[in-house]
Amino acid sequence: MRLTKGRALAVGGALAGMLAGGPAAYATLQGAEGGRGTPYAETRLYFGTERPDGGPAVTDEQFMDFIDRKVTPAFPEGLTLHQGVGQWRDSTGTIERERSYELTLLYPAGQADDRDARIEAIRDAYEKEFAQDSVGRADDTARVDF
Numbered sequence: 001m002r003l004t005k006g007r008a009l010a011v012g013g014a015l016a017g018m019l020a021g022g023p024a025a026y027a028t029l030q031g032a033e034g035g036r037g038t039p040y041a042e043t044r045l046y047f048g049t050e051r052p053d054g055g056p057a058v059t060d061e062q063f064m065d066f067i068d069r070k071v072t073p074a075f076p077e078g079l080t081l082h083q084g085v086g087q088w089r090d091s092t093g094t095i096e097r098e099r100s101y102e103l104t105l106l107y108p109a110g111q112a113d114d115r116d117a118r119i120e121a122i123r124d125a126y127e128k129e130f131a132q133d134s135v136g137r138a139d140d141t142a143r144v145d146f
Contacts, residue, residue: 037143039109043119046136047126048086050098058130063101070125071103074118080104106144 049058060083071079086100107115123135 035143037145040106040142040144041109041112041115042140042142043105043107043115044138044140045103045105045119045123046086046138047101047103048098048132048135049100049130050096051131052133053131055131057099062130066126066129067103070122074122075105075107075115077107106142109141112139 047058047063049063051057067079067081080103082102082104084100084102085097087095087097090096105115105119119137123137126132126135
């Protein structure tokens with residue numbers, strides 16, 4: 001899926017019912033008492049594998065190499081990766097489908113501002129390296145217990 005900013009917003013829009021209200025939500029969650037776990041921020045990134053220029057799709061090996069080089073150094077604490085199929089409607093009304101990846105990052109809510117630059121660097125690097133229009137992003141809050 002070639003995720004343009006508009007398409008990324010459409011994908012993110014489908015998740016809107018699950019998403020919290022930004023920085024105010026982090027502050028509320030940090031101040032919440034009771035309940036299991038520690039306040040964390042959760043970021044999900046959505047990576048398409050088809051290239052807008054029609055070139056060869058990003059392979060599993062290329063994607064895992066990208067994770068090893070760009071994501072793991074920025075988030076050595078851990079991550080979760082799911083492979084799936086993305087879908088969107090293009091400007092002609094055609095439904096386009098492609099192999100995709102969803103990356104989930106969890107980090108302490110108090111570190112959300114520090115982690116934002118790392119996340120944006122990952123998105124920018126993938127867009128440039130694999131000629132993508134966009135990498136989708138969704139942020140939420142969670143209580144996490146390991």
